Amino acid sequence: MSEQIYVGADHAGFQLKRKLVDELQRLGYEPVDVGPKALDPADDFPDYAKPVAEAVSLGVARRGVLTCGTGLGMAYVANRFARVRAAVAWSPEIAELARKHNDANVLVLPSRFVSEEEGMEILHRWLETGFEGGRHARRVAKIDHD
Ligand code: RB5
Numbered sequence: 001m002s003e004q005i006y007v008g009a010d011h012a013g014f015q016l017k018r019k020l021v022d023e024l025q026r027l028g029y030e031p032v033d034v035g036p037k038a039l040d041p042a043d044d045f046p047d048y049a050k051p052v053a054e055a056v057s058l059g060v061a062r063r064g065v066l067t068c069g070t071g072l073g074m075a076y077v078a079n080r081f082a083r084v085r086a087a088v089a090w091s092p093e094i095a096e097l098a099r100k101h102n103d104a105n106v107l108v109l110p111s112r113f114v115s116e117e118e119g120m121e122i123l124h125r126w127l128e129t130g131f132e133g134g135r136h137a138r139r140v141a142k143i144d145h146d
Contacts, residue, residue: 002028002029002030003030003063004029004061005024006031006060006061006063006064006065007021007031007052007064007065008052008064008067009048009068010044010069011040013066013067014039015116016119017033019120020065020123023120045077050077052064053077053078056105057084063107064106065109067111069112071088071090074086075087075088078106078108082144085103086104086106086107087102088108088109088110089107089126090122096126099125099130100129100131100132102136102140103131103137104126107126109122
């Protein structure tokens with residue numbers, strides 16, 4: 001069975017989300033698109049960050065992908081959920097380090113600051129990089145306080 005990856009965006013990330021969903025499908029994953037289904041310039045990022053973060057927090061899915069204009073709002077919301085480590089990544093190198101050192105289980109893309117091509121490269125790097133463990137495991141274990 002293919003891995004489900006939850007995906008969400010707001011209006012600023014709407015176009016990039018389409019590409020992300022298509023790319024995840026092409027790579028053999030099962031993207032679960034929490035919306036929006038249509039472009040609504042008045043929508044609010046927390047409405048889409050929450051279902052993605054909740055799925056990861058509860059272990060319904062191992063990973064999620066979010067995108068909004070800066071990536072910041074999505075990250076603020078997602079990181080309030082226990083066991084969620086959401087990383088804003090604007091380059092493949094940041095995505096790689098977020099996986100190796102922080103075991104980031106939610107990737108957040110700043111749609112207004114990366115091209116679609118860059119977004120795909122960042123997605124690929126995040127998907128294919130493993131957690132290094134070791135000293136980083138000790139640090140990650142100290143993040144959650146409950
Ligand atoms: C929407 O205009 C923008 O504020 C949002 O996409 C995001 O950047 C918030 O953090």
